Amino acid sequence: MRPSESDRGGAFHDFLAAARRSRTLVVQPRMGFGDPVRMREGLIATKGAAATTVGTLTLDSFTRVGDFGSVERALSEGRCLNGYPIVNLGAHTTRAMLDGVCGRDFPLQVRHGSPLPGRIFDALIDAGIDATEGGPISYCLPYSRTPVQKSVQAWREACVKLAALRELGVEPHLESFGGCMLGQLCPPSLLIAIAVLEGMFFRQHGLHSISLSYAQQTSAEQDREAVLALHEIAGELLSDTAWHVVIYAYMGLYPSTVPGALGLVEDAARLAVRTGSTRLIVKTAAEAERIPSIAENVTALEVAAEAARGTDGNPPAPPCTGIKAEARALIDAVLDLNADLGKALVRAFAQGYLDVPYCLHPDNAGRTRSVISDRGHLEWSRTGSLPIGHLTPTHRAAQPTSAGLLHALSYVKSRYDDAELVVPGRPG
Template sequence: MNEAGAVVAPGPFAAAVAAARARGALVVQPRMGFGDPATMRAGLDAVARAPATTVATLTLDSYTRLGDHEAAERALAEGAPLNGYPIVAHPPDVTRRVLDGARRHGVPVQVRHGSALPEDIFAALLRTGVDATEGGPVSYCLPYSRVPLREAVRSWARCCARFARMRDAGVEPHLESFGGCLLGQLCPPSLLVAVTVLEGMFFRQHGLRSLSLSYAQQTCAEQDEEALAALHRLTGELLPGLDTHVVLYTYMGVYPRTRPGALRLLGAAARLAVRGGAARLIVKTPAEAHRIPTVEENVAALVHAARVAAAEPPARPSVADTGIYAEARTLVEAVLELDPDVGLALCRAFERGVLDIPYCLHPDNAGQARGYLTDRGRLVWARPGRMPVRVDRRGGGGEMTSERLLTALSHVAARYDEEAASAVGRDGVRELAG
């Protein structure tokens, strides 16, 4: 109920995901954004009409993400291309007409942005009635900005409290943590799981009750399944009584350069989403390694992922336990011991190195932790810095040299391109479907 005592219904976004889960369908979602309102509306319309269970995305441009709204306005005035939709620069009535491209089909829209200081963006969401967005004080600060973490935490706290007030109008807003992605690669899964759960707890502390927790596909399917199981378990333990679901991101690092390799990787992500019990999959296209995808390429990738997911058996009841849950729980508890306020605890955790993102160059990150790929392709800790995690030397090697780093960064792309080439060689010249 809201403060007036009226029943608060789930927002359109959360309701659509819940309905799909009840049917046993995986929701597939693009990361699409265009500066031109007509193109953006056409893209939302195409996603909504795709033969798949979709939610649509309004991805914002870099100027808006950085708060440089004057630059976005100049680009619009000069007809210069933008790499996303400048929601603050466009008048609210223009954005409402854009959103109608999906809403008239009953498909909700989530705004994705990447901003460490997103108050203008949240204000624009409220003006246009968008009930779903994503990010977080850590996940959109340390990897993507030089904004001090304490400033990002304060800004996100204000945004959450303001967003929660949609409830007064009878709509429960939905916020997704980007914490399960961080830099997108070469981060052992326990830290990804811990950060997204901590951001979820931060959101709850500031009034939000409908959340999604994220995880990005990494380098080893078995390890990823275990990480998703750990994320489900910790969500149930630490965020009880909320409307929650898990969202999986297709691999966020260097992408395969060939179309068959990219389709194989996307298919692997769709199967992982089903096996790992994710409700939603963020889809990438075969164009990712080369340029910004077109509307048609986004829709084709959604349809491909949905078909692969529909053919995959249901989630597995159990997976092997190599300690990801225990390590993630230890990290969460170590942070929460630093302060009863989750935002302050996160700041102190990074100040003291209790949390430390490998290869992250932000000034507030200790930069002492390192991960590496084992001979079996699993991501483990080479150096934990001051984090309460263990180092497992059984996988071969340890310290990440520059040569090993470059090899690790291209490991997934090379593997899937090579596997696709081998499959084509065996089966004749045909396009692989994953």
């Protein structure tokens, strides 16, 4: 007997839906360990943090690229992996590791980075996990040379597998990583467009519970405008879908000082609260040097939660610089290419309607560039074939040089590491 809609639910879906209704910020680490015992300890510590949290299984780099033979050799030789090898360890081990820790009061999400995620999806479903993340673009261009068309097909099949859980009464959840393209130097309108397009792709292939990401960039003011635009566009185009927005602490070159790193996390939490976002992925004070410890992850979670509790959730609206108009122009141009979103995405990259600055993937046209303006905003300096030329005059900023690119890459790190600088957008 098929369950009714009123009976349907998934641990992650239900937890985040409740958080969105209550306007509670959920904080989440980027945690993954190869040893199931240590992974369980990390989940227990995350659950016990002084914050509203969900757990994470971040997978190892061999699993992400489908090199399961190397995972097996590492496990047999007792070598450490840089994440949890969910495929090789098998469902029994993962279920035992999660038993008594994860459930409706503390759900779990698998994070991986694979453009070809079929076996990962099989493994997480077999282990009873109902939430993961990625996307056919956001997990293809930054991390691989896999053709976009091949990634789209693989993600189509993976979405159908995950969506099949609905027949069992489980509402699975899938997060688009589209708002984090390359971590930095991608102007906000393109981040919004890719996140929303991936969300629509997920919905087209049977998923009804999704989240849309946005990574903290170079300007708190610009980020607020961008995230509010993301909310508005999602409300317009995903109105028949349960969705929420997840903010990522800055994904680029990270501050190397503890005050600088944690100050950046605090500002990410403030951004989440000031934009009505539901979830925050934190980074730690150790990001610039090594894989963080469990204790460092917990500190970052608690610092973020404390900053969120002290932030006004109804600040004045930021000035409009046209981010929403640019994002809608990009999205609408892609939607006009084909009713099948997978085919539309492939064609969009072939025609340069989607083109990620500084991305070396063979299917990326590579004709766009961005710069950080004098006011600290991330802006287009070259739009290539993006359908936004009428909205975004490229004379606003000079064409980037190699020195300018190096400056841009270290822009956020330098600001937060220097305690004497007043960071724009941060409270004094």
